[in-house]
Amino acid sequence: MTERIKEEHIELWRKEGAVVVPEFFKRKEIDAVVEDFQIIFPDRQTAVRPIDNKEKGDVGKTTLEQFKNFENIPFECSSSLNLISVHPDLIEFARQALKTEEVRLYQAQAWAKFTGEADFDQAFHCDFGNHTLTVPSRDECLNSITFIIFFSEVTEAHGPTHYVNRTDSDNCGGVKRFLKKREDHEYQKELMKFERSAAGPAGTLLAYGIDVLHRGTNLTEPNGYRYAMTSCFKKAGNDAIGYTAWPWHFNKPWHKVFEHATPEQLNCFGVPLPGDPFWTEETISLAKLRYPKWEMSEYIMKQ
Numbered sequence: 001m002t003e004r005i006k007e008e009h010i011e012l013w014r015k016e017g018a019v020v021v022p023e024f025f026k027r028k029e030i031d032a033v034v035e036d037f038q039i040i041f042p043d044r045q046t047a048v049r050p051i052d053n054k055e056k057g058d059v060g061k062t063t064l065e066q067f068k069n070f071e072n073i074p075f076e077c078s079s080s081l082n083l084i085s086v087h088p089d090l091i092e093f094a095r096q097a098l099k100t101e102e103v104r105l106y107q108a109q110a111w112a113k114f115t116g117e118a119d120f121d122q123a124f125h126c127d128f129g130n131h132t133l134t135v136p137s138r139d140e141c142l143n144s145i146t147f148i149i150f151f152s153e154v155t156e157a158h159g160p161t162h163y164v165n166r167t168d169s170d171n172c173g174g175v176k177r178f179l180k181k182r183e184d185h186e187y188q189k190e191l192m193k194f195e196r197s198a199a200g201p202a203g204t205l206l207a208y209g210i211d212v213l214h215r216g217t218n219l220t221e222p223n224g225y226r227y228a229m230t231s232c233f234k235k236a237g238n239d240a241i242g243y244t245a246w247p248w249h250f251n252k253p254w255h256k257v258f259e260h261a262t263p264e265q266l267n268c269f270g271v272p273l274p275g276d277p278f279w280t281e282e283t284i285s286l287a288k289l290r291y292p293k294w295e296m297s298e299y300i301m302k303q
């Protein structure tokens, strides 16, 4: 276990599908990431009044406006934000949670929300819909782990994610009921009785599984904002789970990742480790042409 990862975090995630770890990231890391958020989402449009599109008693819904400031890595900013989703302690958390040494990152997005930009209230949902074409397994290691990390202070007025522990949602009908009729108003209201909040100071981490019922909540703080990063890991070789094919985003500034990441971090994107038969004199020299400033000494040494 590292200093930030406690056995009880992993146990709670395994049993209930979700765990909140306040202040997982520290001030220095947070400040550097916040600077990058300000670079990539410069048109901050906070408003004094929140938007509330709901009729009285209604539950929220997922809308496109909620994703207005939402971007895949890599970003045109420093390595702080570009590498935060593969921070060594996140990799380690994922390894322990999924009981494997080899993990792959398959989603990493920066997401900024501003009061008055949208009604951010969502209905309870599970994420498996766009993480697999099948359904969640009861063996959590065959699914995946999602981290949402807040890089700004998130109170109840700053749109914290709300979630329901597996035990509670199972008692309400769980994933089965969600699949049968996700808009079931009664179901949504029942789940609300059990919802917990991921609210916490900047640096707070929410880890959850693809079978966990959760929802985004609205930002009501006048001129409030929320900076969050998502980071999803699966066990290497688990072809049932997916989201981002990294080469699909080949036009993005990948050198920002390659020039600063360790071989272990790059391996999370599917780059073979030093010593892998993939690395020959030829592949190394071609890779140097693609990423001239990539420091490849470990790959050269171990070929």
Ligand SMILES: [Fe+2]
Binding pocket: 125, 126, 127, 214
């Ligand atoms: Fe979600």
